[in-house]
Each structure stands twice: as C-alpha cells, then as structure tokens.
Amino acid sequence: KDMIITLANDSMKEIWGKGKDIEGKKIITILPEIKDTQIPVLMQEVYTTGIPFQGTEYLVRLFRNEKQEDLYFNFVYQPYYEADETISGITIIAYEVTAQVIAKNEIIEAKKSAEMKTKFAEDAVKAKQQFLSNMSHEIRTPMNAIVGFTNVILKTKLDEPQKQYLDAIKASGDALITLINDILDLAKVDSGKMNFQQISFNLPDSIATMLQLFEIKIKEKNLELIYEYDDNIPEILEGDPMRLRQIILNLLSNALKFTNKGKILLQISLKEEDINSAMIEFALTDTGIGIPKDSVEYIFENFEQAHQNAKNFYGGTGLGLAIVKQLVEAQGGLITVKSELDKGTKFSFTLPFKKIDTKNKTEKEIENAEKKIENLKVLVVEDIELNQLLIKIILMDFGFEVDVVDNGKIAIEKLQGNKYDIILMDLQMPEMNGFEATMYIREVMKSQIPIIALTADVTTVDLEKCIAAGMDDYISKPIDEKLLYSKMIKAFKNMK
Known part of the structure; x- marks a missing residue:
C-alpha cells in the first residue's frame, strides 16, 4: 500500500532510466512524474479490490536520459497474494510499445492525409466541372443565336462582300465552339466521364462526308488530297462515328494548317479482324513543315505545339492533338507520329470496331432510311x-x-x-x-x-x-x- 518497489528486473529498470538501485524505494520517489497521473490510482484499486487491470497503449511521460519522453505501454496490474490469500502488493508486467504506436499513428495520419487530399481533389474536380458547366451554358446560349442566325442569313440572297463578311462571322463562331468543345472534351476524358456511342454506321460514307468539308480549303492552298481505302474493310461497322469524325477532322485540320505545298494522303486499311470485330488503321501523311525531333514526344500534351513560332504564325491552342490522343486511347486504340523537319508528318492510329451483319437489315429499315x-x-x-x-x-x-x-x-x-x-x-x-x-x-x-x-x-x-x-x-x-x-x-x- 506504500507502493514500495520490492523487485524490478533489468528490463524495467532500463525502460524507466532511473538507474539500477531502485528496490526498497517508493515508486513515486523513483518516478515523480507519474504522481498526478492515473497510475497510482489504478495500482491502489488493484491492491484494494484484488481485481486485475489491463492497459493498452497507455501514454506515460517519463524523464530519462535528462529529457522528457512520451512512452507507450501495454501492461497488467495483478494483486500479489500471500500463502494465506491476503494481498500484500501488486505485480506489474509492462511492455513498451512506443515504436509500434508511432508506426500505427503514422499510418493513420497518412490515411487521413490521403483521404483529405482525395476529398480536396474531388472538390476541385466538382468545382471545375461546375465552372465548365456554367461556362458551356453561358457561352453556348448566345453562340446558338450568333451561329444560327448567320446560317439563316447565308441562305438568303447576298452580294459577294456580304457573303464574305457572314462567312467570317460563321468561321469565327465555329472556331469558338470548337475551342469550347476541345476544353470540355479534355475535362471529360480526365474525369473518366467521356461516353462513347455504339451505333452502326457506314464508314466509307462517313469518310466521304468529312473529306467534302476540306475540298474548298485544299483547292485554295493548291494542295492535292489523295484518299486510299481498303475494300476489305466491312462497309457497316459499330462504334462512335462522331468521335471518329472528331479525330480525323482534327488531324486533317492540322495537316492542312501546316502544309503549304504538296499533298495530304489519307489511308484507311484493315489491320486485323475476327468474327465479331475489326481493327482499322487510319494514316494521315502530309508534306508540311514537319516536327523537330525534340518536340515529337511532347506533341500530344495539352497546349503544346511543335514550334512556338508556328503558334504565333498559324494560331491555335495546341489542344487538338491532345484530344485526339485521349479519344483514341479511351476507345482502346493507339496513335503514333513520325515526322521529319521541313519534309512532313505522318500520324497513324488504330481503332477497334464491332462488325455488323448487314444481311439482317430489313427492307422496311432501308425504305425508312x-x-x-x-x-x-x-x-x-x-x-x-x-x-x-x-x-x-x-x-x-x-x-x-x-x-x-x-x-x-x-x-x-x-x-x-x-x-x-x-x-x-x-x-x-x-x-x-x-x-x-x-x-x-x-x-x-x-x-x-x-x-x-x-x-x-x-x-x-x-x-x-x-x-x-x-x-x-x-x-x-x-x-x-x-x-x-x-x-x-x-x-x-x-x-x-
């Protein structure tokens, strides 16, 4: 009851750090730092009631090696019985678990930090998504009227200067919408929210429609457009024709922008197929300004262009190729680029498509179409x-x-x-x-x-x-x- 230490092993003495001559002294004298803690109270309760007490990861602040240290212990206080079953003291069994507790706390803190960072990231994504949503709505609403009414007026009788002015307005409006779409598409791919349609479409017809869009500009620049199509490709495929159109139009626009003489070659071939699917390769080669070797690896990054002076001279945001790469890879395809400065560039990409049995088309479907x-x-x-x-x-x-x-x-x-x-x-x-x-x-x-x-x-x-x-x-x-x-x-x- 006087809490006098009668026996302590070397391990306990080492943990306490109070020297080896501690037997016969009160524990409060040896460890004055525990006087106002629960430890003496707990020991007294065990001595009085005879009920053992077990502590887990209990924090004790001890002065040892001339400094205060925070130590953690797992311990058991048990009553010590004499032969006549009277309690004459208590037995203390203690294990220092400071290293384990610190390691566990570090893991807990790391988990909390990771969860907090994840939440911050999620909040940032939500904020960005909300901003893009608001921006999309606020810009598209007036642009709908600008582009729409420009198209309406272009259908009316106009003299040549009026038509040129309206064509300029329409081109600028289309460019702004393209920029908005590019930014939004990047955000969708980054957040994993880009959805791809799976609908049947006629690939040759889709390509022909795309190429028609560039006929006038190609003639204006006095370029030659060569188109090679592999007849082994199934006519009707299932995939996302809108995203395919977006990829090819981006690459064609790029080729047209950076090619001032020579030709642009579009090759479409069947790379491999099985009963249900076909892997199609699309290759676009131009005789334009080319890309420096040290810039090729960066060409698909956001807001990057091969030449800074090209950005100044030709314009553009540098988003087109970044979107192309992400759209191709998000559909399970692969894109590569080969280029030689002042000689031209070749972009090649593959995309998988499902094959459609055209024999199952009913006469009614054809008639309705x-x-x-x-x-x-x-x-x-x-x-x-x-x-x-x-x-x-x-x-x-x-x-x-x-x-x-x-x-x-x-x-x-x-x-x-x-x-x-x-x-x-x-x-x-x-x-x-x-x-x-x-x-x-x-x-x-x-x-x-x-x-x-x-x-x-x-x-x-x-x-x-x-x-x-x-x-x-x-x-x-x-x-x-x-x-x-x-x-x-x-x-x-x-x-x-």
Whole structure:
C-alpha cells in the first residue's frame, strides 16, 4: 500500500532510466512524474479490490536520459497474494510499445492525409466541372443565336462582300465552339466521364462526308488530297462515328494548317479482324513543315505545339492533338507520329470496331432510311426568345409546323389540348425545367411522344441522363441543322 518497489528486473529498470538501485524505494520517489497521473490510482484499486487491470497503449511521460519522453505501454496490474490469500502488493508486467504506436499513428495520419487530399481533389474536380458547366451554358446560349442566325442569313440572297463578311462571322463562331468543345472534351476524358456511342454506321460514307468539308480549303492552298481505302474493310461497322469524325477532322485540320505545298494522303486499311470485330488503321501523311525531333514526344500534351513560332504564325491552342490522343486511347486504340523537319508528318492510329451483319437489315429499315418526312407538328419548349425564333425558322425550313412555349408547365397545358409528333425540350427553364416536364409527360400523362433535349450544357448533361428522364435523344447548342433533322426523323420513325 506504500507502493514500495520490492523487485524490478533489468528490463524495467532500463525502460524507466532511473538507474539500477531502485528496490526498497517508493515508486513515486523513483518516478515523480507519474504522481498526478492515473497510475497510482489504478495500482491502489488493484491492491484494494484484488481485481486485475489491463492497459493498452497507455501514454506515460517519463524523464530519462535528462529529457522528457512520451512512452507507450501495454501492461497488467495483478494483486500479489500471500500463502494465506491476503494481498500484500501488486505485480506489474509492462511492455513498451512506443515504436509500434508511432508506426500505427503514422499510418493513420497518412490515411487521413490521403483521404483529405482525395476529398480536396474531388472538390476541385466538382468545382471545375461546375465552372465548365456554367461556362458551356453561358457561352453556348448566345453562340446558338450568333451561329444560327448567320446560317439563316447565308441562305438568303447576298452580294459577294456580304457573303464574305457572314462567312467570317460563321468561321469565327465555329472556331469558338470548337475551342469550347476541345476544353470540355479534355475535362471529360480526365474525369473518366467521356461516353462513347455504339451505333452502326457506314464508314466509307462517313469518310466521304468529312473529306467534302476540306475540298474548298485544299483547292485554295493548291494542295492535292489523295484518299486510299481498303475494300476489305466491312462497309457497316459499330462504334462512335462522331468521335471518329472528331479525330480525323482534327488531324486533317492540322495537316492542312501546316502544309503549304504538296499533298495530304489519307489511308484507311484493315489491320486485323475476327468474327465479331475489326481493327482499322487510319494514316494521315502530309508534306508540311514537319516536327523537330525534340518536340515529337511532347506533341500530344495539352497546349503544346511543335514550334512556338508556328503558334504565333498559324494560331491555335495546341489542344487538338491532345484530344485526339485521349479519344483514341479511351476507345482502346493507339496513335503514333513520325515526322521529319521541313519534309512532313505522318500520324497513324488504330481503332477497334464491332462488325455488323448487314444481311439482317430489313427492307422496311432501308425504305425508312431513304424516305424524307415532312409536315411534322413540333412543340418547341424554350425560354430564350432569340432561340425560340431561330429554332422556329430552322423547323419551318424543314417543312414542319411549329408551336413554341416558354417552359415545361405551358408545354404540358399545350399537350393536353393538341396533338404533336415530336417535342424539342430545352432543359434549363423557369417554373418547370425540361427534366421535370419530361417526367410528367411520361409518368402522369403516360405519353410516349418522342422528346429530344436541347442543351447548352454538355458537361453535366449527357445521353444517359436524358434517357433516364424519359427523353429519346439530345442535341447540344449551337444547333447543327443536319444533325437536328436526322435526330428528329430517327426519333419519329422509332416511335412509329
């Protein structure tokens, strides 16, 4: 009860660091630093009650080697019984576990730090995504009117200077939209949110359509465009034609920009195939300015161009090739580049596609694909007045009948008293947005009328979200007239 040390082994003496002559002295005298801690209280309780006590990773601050140290112990206090079963003292068994506790705490802190960094990173991604979403919506909304009405005016009778001015406006608008799309695509790929379609398409037709876009510019620069296509490639493939178009257009634009004389060669060949799939290789060779050897390894990085003076002379952000590489690799493909300064460059990439059995196409599908549809009655749900006017002009040019309303609530009222063939639904509107209106049409009205979303936000809105809400498809602003028409016809035919 006086807490006098009667026996201590060498290990305990070494841990305490108070010398070897400690027997016969009070523990408080040897270890004054524990006087105001729980240790004396616990020992007294064990001595009084006879109930052992076990401590785990217990922190004790001891003065040893002339300095204070924080030590951790696992210990057991047990009553010491005499032959007559009376308690005459306590036995202390202790193990120092300081190194283990420090190691464990370091692991815990590292885990907390990693979790915090992960949260910071996730918050940063969310903030970036929100910023890009807002930027996309705020820029695309006015650009929809600028590009759209420019296209409308270009269809009217104009003199040559007027046409040149409008062509310049349209080219600048298209360039701005391309830049926005490039930035958003990079963000999507970086965050793993890039979605790829799996639809059947005619590869030769897709390539021919792309090449038509460059005919005028190639003639203006007095270049030769050579196109070689492997006839062994299946005509109909399944994949993402839009992303393929984006890749090839980026590479063609690059070749055209940096080639002032000579030719551009596009080669498409079947690299390998099995029963279900085909690996296609696309190679684009130009006789342009080439890339310095020390720049080739950086050419696919964001905001990089092979020459700084090329950036100044030719313009551009240096995003195109970075996007091309990410789009190719995200689809399981591979891209390479070979170049010689002042002689030209060759970009080659491979992409896998699924093979489609064209024999299973029904006569009805072929007939529907060729048949043009007119006189559709369309309900447009859009809150911005300029966009209302533009979409109405576009749809009337298609030969469609059009009604326009300001929000989802009015659209539902219109649907209750009128019959429409298809709905074009903006997503961000006052009172009732596009998602809410679509869910009401599907769940309450039980209507299966085709609904195509119109969106200026292509960062957070994708086809899966629209499908989940009950929509059939979506199209981003600025509106591509040909794409809008094809999507409307497809949705209408699927309904029938």
